[in-house]
Amino acid sequence: AWARIRGRLREDVGEVEYRSWLRQMTLSAIEGEEVVILLPTRFLRDWVRTHYSDRLRVLWQAEHPGVRRIDIRVATEARPAEPRGEEPAQPRAGGLAESLSPRQPEPVRPEPARAAEPRAAERPTNDWSAKLDPRFTFDSFVVGKPNEFAHACARRVAEKPASPGFNPLFLYGGVGLGKTHLMHAVAWAIQNGEGGVERHVTYMSAETFMYRFINALRNQSTMQFKESLRSVDVLMIDDLQFLIGKDNTQEEFFHTFNALVDAGKQIVVSADKSPSDLSGLEDRLRTRLGCGMVADIHATTYELRISILQAKAQTAEVEVPSRVLEFLAHKITSNVRELEGALNRLIAHANLFGRPVTLESAQEVLHDILRAHDRRVTIEEIQRKVAEHYNIRLTDMSSARRARNVARPRQVAMYLAKQLTSRSLPEIGRRFGNRDHTTVMHAVSRVAELMQADVSFAEDVELLRRMLET
Ligand code: ADP
Numbered sequence: 001a002w003a004r005i006r007g008r009l010r011e012d013v014g015e016v017e018y019r020s021w022l023r024q025m026t027l028s029a030i031e032g033e034e035v036v037i038l039l040p041t042r043f044l045r046d047w048v049r050t051h052y053s054d055r056l057r058v059l060w061q062a063e064h065p066g067v068r069r070i071d072i073r074v075a076t077e078a079r080p081a082e083p084r085g086e087e088p089a090q091p092r093a094g095g096l097a098e099s100l101s102p103r104q105p106e107p108v109r110p111e112p113a114r115a116a117e118p119r120a121a122e123r124p125t126n127d128w129s130a131k132l133d134p135r136f137t138f139d140s141f142v143v144g145k146p147n148e149f150a151h152a153c154a155r156r157v158a159e160k161p162a163s164p165g166f167n168p169l170f171l172y173g174g175v176g177l178g179k180t181h182l183m184h185a186v187a188w189a190i191q192n193g194e195g196g197v198e199r200h201v202t203y204m205s206a207e208t209f210m211y212r213f214i215n216a217l218r219n220q221s222t223m224q225f226k227e228s229l230r231s232v233d234v235l236m237i238d239d240l241q242f243l244i245g246k247d248n249t250q251e252e253f254f255h256t257f258n259a260l261v262d263a264g265k266q267i268v269v270s271a272d273k274s275p276s277d278l279s280g281l282e283d284r285l286r287t288r289l290g291c292g293m294v295a296d297i298h299a300t301t302y303e304l305r306i307s308i309l310q311a312k313a314q315t316a317e318v319e320v321p322s323r324v325l326e327f328l329a330h331k332i333t334s335n336v337r338e339l340e341g342a343l344n345r346l347i348a349h350a351n352l353f354g355r356p357v358t359l360e361s362a363q364e365v366l367h368d369i370l371r372a373h374d375r376r377v378t379i380e381e382i383q384r385k386v387a388e389h390y391n392i393r394l395t396d397m398s399s400a401r402r403a404r405n406v407a408r409p410r411q412v413a414m415y416l417a418k419q420l421t422s423r424s425l426p427e428i429g430r431r432f433g434n435r436d437h438t439t440v441m442h443a444v445s446r447v448a449e450l451m452q453a454d455v456s457f458a459e460d461v462e463l464l465r466r467m468l469e470t
Pocket residue numbers: 136140141142143147173174175176177178179180181182308336337340
């Protein structure tokens with residue numbers, strides 16, 4: 001019946017409309033009077049809900065007179081809620097992790113998750129690895145100069161966990177450069193028995209580790225917590241920097257770590273810095289973390305960005321011209337996640353409107369992203385340049401001095417900060433010696449006024465802007 005309904009709908013609305021909005025519908029369930037239909041994104045769900053639910057209902061009723069409602073959902077909503085891999089951030093120093101003081105907020109987990117899933121401590125075994133991302137495999141990881149060493153180490157660990165020299169494996173690098181992807185790839189490979197043996201892998205973020213630990217303390221089930229962790233063959237902890245300042249959790253992790261390594265089990269850890277640069281972690285832990293293999297994922301090169309884009313574009317249904325890929329690789333250099341996001345948006349747009357991807361459409365569709373990347377100027381840079389230009393001290397940017405020769409440059413810097421960064425007025429105020437946002441607002445309009453009135457002042461400010469933008 002579903003196939004017939006789709007066919008009728010397709011005839012009804014025409015090929016273009018069908019392809020734009022309805023092609024990705026899937027039938028999830030018929031539950032009594034209700035038919036559940038899934039769409040991959042919220043955007044599509046809302047669109048189909050508003051524009052097609054009546055028609056869908058009528059078509060369904062023609063097939064099954066009992067149907068009364070059509071429930072249109074996003075594909076993930078339909079599954080029983082799962083706790084997110086990473087829990088919401090908590091206050092840092094002295095946060096609840098450490099004090100367990102009743103005034104601190106509880107670690108929040110979405111309620112349905114709690115109902116659907118027994119608490120960690122009550123589980124006979126841990127199957128936390130269920131949260132691995134199916135897209136993050138070795139197959140989909142593009143190797144290039146900046147990541148080839150980390151990749152080789154990850155491969156090695158996946159093939160032969162706990163081999164000497166590779167335990168622990170410590171992966172580090174900046175945001176969005178593939179640490180989590182590589183870790184999941186290792187976990188998948190080991191789980192799929194690529195080494196020929198079945199092994200028990202546990203992957204979680206350091207944040208999750210902390211919440212499990214705290215829950216165990218609360219429920220007085222630390223023994224189970226310890227046992228469940230000590231029974232794994234491979235323990236992977238992502239974003240270890242989260243444990244900075246969480247001394248109790250760090251200590252617990254240190255003991256887990258030692259117990260596992262002593263028992264010949266593999267540990268894989270990721271962080272945003274190398275062990276020696278993770279100040280704030282206990283020395284003995286840093287030392288042990290650096291004992292195995294430490295692998296750095298470097299910032300991407302243009303070549304790697306192109307390869308990644310090509311790989312992703314290949315799987316798309318629309319053709320993305322290489323000029324567009326080159327354009328993206330030039331413009332979006334900071335992290336792979338944003339690069340991917342930009343490409344996905346282009347593809348989605350082309351799919352929705354049935355138009356080809358071109359350089360022009362890319363510039364239009366990615367307007368906001370590209371602008372953000374054009375303007376990678378920091379407030380510090382602005383302050384430095386402006387202070388230099390007017391020959392005042394950098395500290396006067398945040399000092400309380402009100403003399404005109406200091407106050408005016410400060411206003412110029414605030415004006416430029418507003419123009420060239422995406423910071424809000426209160427944020428800018430804070431960076432200029434904790435000034436109020438109204439002070440910044442005043443500075444911005446005052447400088448604009450002066451630029452109107454005084455051509456040479458305007459030229460000055462424009463010159464500064466150009467220097468900062470290039
Ligand atoms: P990190 O954990 O370092 O912040 P992620 O592993 O989450 O970064 O990567 C961010 C996104 O970029 C993910 O979607 C990931 O698949 C993708 N990515 C990063 N590096 C690569 C790569 N070398 N090949 C393919 N995809 C990559």
